[in-house]
Amino acid sequence: MSNLETRPTEQVCVAGEQGDGIELLTPRDVPLGGPRAMNVRRTIPQRARSLVGAWCFSDHYGPDDVSDSEGMQVPPHPHTGLQTVSWLFEGEILHRDSVGSLQTVRPGELNLMTAGMGISHSEESPAGVRPPRLHGVQLWTALPGSALGADPHFEHHGDLPVARADGAVVRVFMGRLTVAGEELASAATTYTPLVGAQIDLEPGAEVRIDVDAEHEHALLVDAGDVTFEGRAVPPSNLGHVAPGRSTLVVRARAGVPARAVLIGGLPFEEDVIMWWNFMGRTHEDIVRARDGWMAQIAELDGGATGYAAGAEERLFGQVRGYPSGPLRAPVLPDLRLKPRARPGQG
Template identity: 50%
Template structure:
């Protein structure tokens, strides 16, 4: 998925200086962002006060939207470097195409994982024959320096491991959770788990104390460590936890995101994650010149041009504003 802002903000993030070693309860405010022709997403990360959770550096939540008789998601071809994209659905379908020649329809609770590495282009759209409701999240994972120039790749995993307990069920999207490990390729210690709670469930799920965590609520209302959250909310939890107490008010679902705090300082601009402004500017120029990223075939429309770079230099410093 793309950041379609025609004047994207340069995000300076990474480093461990501002990571709390103790648990916190910080509600992150979303902002509405148009995506393509007919989809509006709630952007929760990066936010004004929080830039990363482990290696997770971008979180959009969308829907549930009634797209009967509508085109649904329509995101033209666009480039990425230095990251992985995670497509995660609770409703509907997304058709992925990329410059490697991948063509894959991703459905609910299936993992669509694209490793951009040194450079890839892709498009995402609702198929012509699509379900009535579209609901999901798009997430990015920053690649560490030693792997950020790796060869691009796309993975699709339709059968993911699950963990069940009293009143909850979890699908392991990425990394490891409670002993279960996702088949998706990872490059840093990380976890992404989709958790479903039954009405009235009161449980405590296990965490790694060295990880920092956040919860993205997808449906229903959930009390997360004493904070009651509505759908489309995100709660940053910090580090130092061995378990997370939860209570569901009706059937509810959320995505647990976590990982070892990301040590490197990054520059994020438009659809690129790099280390310097010069690197970002080069990738932008190459995309607009039709170089480096290859061609996405089959999408009915032109690719997105990279917007103008900001007037001020792009620098990497800090993970919060």
């Protein structure tokens, strides 16, 4: 998924202040596209906290009725320095990318794209007969410096580990955790220690999850009346807990089923600048990525539907089959993008 804001601000991805309690992060609404756009609810990045482990971006959308509309339509756009994680509760999304992938993702399945130094992709609600509602989350993880040179690639995982215990269903799509003594480990590629999991609870159910005490964690509530470590977290909000806990408790109020997504990981120690769809370490990284993308667009041949010969050799490659041209990058701000000091460093 692309960040479609026309005037994106740079986000310097550093950990927030760590405390002993629950930090509640409220979402902001962001339109995904033009005047008839679907809205997404973004909880990270924000000023209070831009990272949870390596997780650096969280958009929560739906349920949206896409039976009489085009649904999600995100034209080809670039990424650098991150992984995109597509996870659905309802509906279908068709993914195309510049390494040749064409893959529909459905609930309970994972689409994972690793950008490395550069990749481009599109996402769309499939044409023709499709589920009437679209509902899910789009997440990004920051790649560490050691993985920035990784070859861009795509993975689809349709068989993910699941645990069921006392009215709870936990499905791990990234990393590993332990539920009721059962260790669940996803086969998806990760570059830092992290976890991502969907938690479904019957009314009144409670689940205790064993986690790595060196990791920080956050719970994004999709639906229901949920408490996380004893603190109520409203739907579309993100409840964050600092490292130091080896067990996390999630509970649904009696009479109301609940669904949430747990993310977490070892605190990310590298300062990362995120602007639009690019992640880098310096201002020059962002400028280079934007210039490369715009140079590729300049090679469009004969309108908005094709690339000139040789354009696929560009940094971001070519997405084939999407019916319209790529997204233009916003204009960079008239200032130098630079990392801010970490909390406590002045």
